[in-house]
Amino acid sequence: MNQVYTQVSIDQRGVANLVLNRPDVHNAFDDQMIAELIQELEKLASNDQVKVLLLSANGKNFSAGADLNWMRSMAEKDYGQNLDDANELAMLMHKLDKFPKPTVAIVQGAAFGGAVGLVACCDIAIASDNASFCLSEVKIGLIPAVISPYVMRALGERQSRRYFLTAERFNADIAKQLGLLHEVTSVSELADKANGLIDNLLQNSPAAISAAKALIHNIYNRKISNNVVAHTTQAIAEIRVSDEGQEGLSAFLEKRRPNWLAPKPQDN
Structure with a gap:
């Protein structure tokens, strides 16, 4: 039986932790890990219990990128087989980028190659200062093609021109300046920082969060046109008359907690 390269857990809050679990090879990914990640993302996306997705990794490093043996096998494959491999990686990036719940990447150590794409696909990315x-x-005669739409969206064209071409290593502070990361903290405080962000996310309407994610995907980088304006007006009208929109507005006006939050102990 093949070793499983990912771990998944869901806590009582509805926080799912999807973990890269090949620490012995610095969580380098191959076709098996990619297939597992796609499968788990599909299951978690359809699970109504899941409110937030964490993407993390066991060991000292988040991910060294592509597995050496996998890259060696790709060198022996023809164009069609390489296209199939690339399509699988593209599907992984797409599934993570369009995941309907909020996603948080927690990064420690090295995140190289395709791992930068995973980080860029998450809604929020935090990293340790190491x-x-x-x-x-x-450096090895390839290009960051499949991950480029997501990485360029985070870094912008100008910075992508530098880092795609130089292949230079940059630290967490630079990654934050470039827009790849939102927060940098010490290793010892990484879990607390993540939990603080999760607490904020869990206060909000799950339906509204999903709608806000869809709004960003639909509006970002589009020229402001009549179609875009119409999309935004329809989006706010739809959310206002939705069940959670009605509940949220009523709760705000009545100065009570909305029903997607558990009552406070003193409210019982």
Whole structure:
């Protein structure tokens, strides 16, 4: 039986932790890990118990990128087989990017190559101050093609021109300046920082969060046109008349907790 390269747990709050679990090879990913991640993302996306998704990794490093043996096998495959492999990786990035619940990447140590794409696909990314990043593909005669739409969205074209071409390593503080990360903290405080963000997310309407994510995907980088304006007006009208929209507005006006939050002990 093959070793499982990922771990999944869901706590009582509805926080799912999807963990890269190949610490012996710095969580380098291959076709098996990619397939497992896709499968788990699909299951978690359809699970109504899940409110937030954490993407994390066991061991000292988040991920060293592509597995050496996997890359060796790709060198022996023809164009069609390489296209199939690339399509699987593209599907993983797409599934993570369009995951309907909020996603938080927690990064420690190295995040190289395709791992930078995973970080860029998450809604929120935090890292320890010992984290480092590298878009290393050109060093071995390749390009960061599949991850490029997500990484360029985070870094912008100008910075992508530098880091795609130089393949230089950059630290967590630079990654934050570039827009890849939202927060940098010490290793010892990483879990607390993540939990603080999760607490904020869990206060909010699950339906509204999903709708807000869809809004961003639909509106970002589009010219403000009549179609865009119409989309936004329809979006707010739809959410206002939705069950959670009605509940949220009523709770606000009545100065009570909305029903997606558990009552406070003193409210019982």
